[in-house]
Amino acid sequence: MNAIEITDVHQAYGRKRVLQGATLRVPTGATTVLLGENGEGKTTLLRLCLGVLKPRTGTVRVLGLDPVRSARRVREQVGFVPDKPDVYGWMTVPELFRFLKPHYPTWSEARAKAIVAALAVPTDRTFKHMSRGEGMKAMLAAALAPDPEVLLLDEPFAGLDPLVREEVLRQVITAVGDRPRTVLCITHDLDVAARLADRIAVLSKGVVVREGPASDFVAPREEAVTPRALREAIAHAAGLAAVGAR
């Protein structure tokens, strides 16, 4: 059973076409990492899962529901961590939690507090005055507090110093370990990808060129899925895409 099914989706922002027939299957309970070059396609896929965007053509199903039609039900079960904190700068973390709580029926204050403590998120400063890492951690705590079925991460590790990166990664892994949870993570950090992925998908030129278990992505004559192997896979996929682009 696939937690997320994206089928032949086209999307564009004005003239710029970012998705041109992308298909992606994210099985339930597995951690899928989405790789690819810079561009807006990957983030767009996440937005489609949230129901914030409606695909021009194609279908999107999250947990069996249409995220546009059943937006509320989908969003209650999907945690989203944006690449930058997208909440109001004047809020502190406790205020943000107070704000978010009524939106999620499964929100747990205890869980939120525990994650905040585990990540050492400052509770007395507003988001405007927090560093990037602190903001990121707060966003992660906010996304995990309602114990979502699906966790979407949009470049959570970008621009973090190594210590914070490790804390965030640890928290994500803990969340995955707690219970079966579907994770779709966009990242450029290939080390994280190698550590985290059960499955890997590569997006290039608006199409998912390659998708499969992480073990498929080993370099020839090697056993392990290394960052280098992933880098080669991405380059190869880009080449494929250039050739086979519609």
Added chain:
Amino acid sequence: MDLRVDPSLPTPPSRQIVEAVLDRIAAGVVKPGDRLPSVRGLAAEALVNPNTVNKAYRDLEALGVVEGRSGAGVFVRAEAPALARGERRGATLELLKGAIETAVGAGHEPAALAQRVNQWIAEAGIPSNGVPSQARNHEVSVTPRSARGRAAKLLGSEPGSVRGGA
């Protein structure tokens, strides 16, 4: 357990975990009857996907080193040290072979090399219980890379690396 996984290595992460656990069992750090860390705990510590840890534990179970008791966790079996050492013996022998080939290639005299090796073996002090004295006192970080490094130290290719009274 202070375990680190390095994904840039050619060894798959699950295998890295298996080897690390085997090394600890072989060195007596982890004794029979001990409970291994929970999957999620080890995954969080090593920063790997819990499925990786799951696979490692399954592999360890297949080797007969551990057994899973439902609900209680994964426990080290009595036969584990012997099995572990058996497993690691083969691997460490491979490593030693590789290290010696490297040393010989670097220009060490074979006879002096052999003497050095014997000396270190004596120092390593294998007691009757089969657990090396050194290993008893401090953690052994048994990633392949550090193993290679140790071997290099043993063979004197790194200055200031002599321990104890060598």
Added chain:
Amino acid sequence: MRRLLVWTWKEAREHAARVRLLLVSIPVLTMLGAMIFREELQAGGSTGELTAASFIAWGLVLHALVVASGLFASDVDGGQPLPAQRLPGAMGTALGAKALLYMSTALAAFVVAALCVAGALWLMGQPERAWEVLTPWRTDQGEFTRCCALEALVFGVAVALSSVCLRNPGAAVALGAILWAIPGGAIAYACIEHRYLFPCHPQQLGVLALIVLGILAFALVLTWLLCRRRIGAPWRSAVTALALCLGLGGVGALHAAGSVRDYLDLQPHEAGWRISVACVGIDGRLAFTQVDRVHHAWPARLAGHGRSGWSSLSEARIIDLEGGTWRRVGRPGAQLTNLPVDFYMRGYAAPFLAARHVTYWEQFGLNEPAELFWLDGRSGALAHQHLEPWPDDRSRPLAQGLLRDLSTVRDSKGRRTWLWDGFLHREGSDDPVGVPAAAPALRAFPMDAIPGGWALRHRQGSMPKTAFPVVEAETGRVRSVPAREWSRAFLLSPGVVLYEERRPKVETRWTVLDLDSGRETPALGQVHQACSTLQDGRVVGTREDGDATAFVIWDPRTGAVSDLRSNAPLEGSGWARFTLPDTKGRLIAKVGDRREDRERGESTLVLVDPARVEVRPLLKPATDVDPYDVFAIDDDGSVLIVEEGRRIARLGPALGQRVVLFPRDPRTQSRAQEVK
């Protein structure tokens, strides 16, 4: 529900600083404005009320500038999904919370502004007006306040709608102003240039503002909801919403424009108009009429007035009696008057008075002067126009000529006389007689012509209840008649008055009073009522003659009674209702006017012509005719009459002769003739 609470809390926190700024600046700016415009604020009547209302409305404008412009800024798409878009169920809740905040702060702004204005008025020493401002229901002040506040609210919603698309509050205000200007400007233009479309009631302006408000609010909600699916394109959503609203509004506007055009282009066969007053030009070819209209349908209906009752909005129209066509004169709202007087109360044309000129006046805007127009009675063309106050050099002789033409009062030499500007004027004489010291009071109100002079009917100031002044046409003296105002009085000769004493539940009593000696003589005898007097002091009246009414001439000196001949029996009980006489002494009477007569279905209009000593019936007996429906008497004894407010017909000279002059039957090109 908790979601709404938490969103409201968030909005309140977010906008707290702005609201504080608003609530502080309103009192400061109101006080400043009150000082600068203190005269206008203190002025009485509509000026003061409008000024106060606009000051209160400015509180809402400030609200729009400070709060509405930033209402959506934090939730406006900056290129990535924002909390309102990606949180479950947040779009609707966000809108609800923002609406709550908007409405509560707008209400607060309104109340604070009202309190400040009331305070300013109280400090200026007008506590009653301060109280009026605070209790605006059902007073004129309240209506002004409502309208101004609604207009300001429309501006606020327009700004809020713009702030959905624009983060920058200044830009939102600018766009909001443009959005508001289109309907607002249209309404303002209509109000100023075509006020007749909104006949007198500011309530109907409120209705229009409410409609525009509704459309903009609908566009706002639609834009916000459409934004849900379109990141990076709030503009497209706004354009879609506005296009939809323009479509809806455009259909409505087109329909309204069409109905306005139909309203202005009135056709005789349409319903919704009636002639209330008519008079005829000097040679009888043109009829000058005041046509009442029904309220313009759509704003009136929406404001709850509907089609019940005739509006005070009327038009002046000239009807060509020979051609059977009509045209409007001046703008809608023009008032015909044949009494060019320099007081503020104006009346309509007196009957049967064909003058060389016909006048009408127009006034639009609250404090603008009225403009008077002089039309040529023969052609209907414009002869002269001027603004109040007047008269100017050109209009002075015109006014004298008009008063002479319209005069029904002659002196003993048969000269027409009239009162103007405190003087008694006589036809052909350059020597007006000054009317004495009581005159200023007499000038203030219209004086009713009575046989032999004029009477002041509207009691004012120190006038006693049981007496009213009259002015003698012969001498210009002011005398006092010892009867209640509105009692009939006839000046038989200088110093001698015949008057009726009306007493409740008692038959009226007629008395001849010598004002110099004070001698009273009971009058009339068998004559029931006096209608008019002749040049020589004899009185025209009615008496009962079996089952009929007879018109008689009674001599007050001898008491002799002689009949006027009639060429048909006049059934009735001896009583009649009659008009004032025209310049030639002729009058129209409705015979059989008592209730019992009407129940029998017997009353008729007759033309009483004492000079020819005859009474001429005009109609076969009918029940609902009014003698004042007749507006012109021709020399051959035929009359022009307004039938049921819809037709103009010529009756006579013979009984049963009737020709409908207007409107003509469109099926036949020639005059429609009906001979009963």
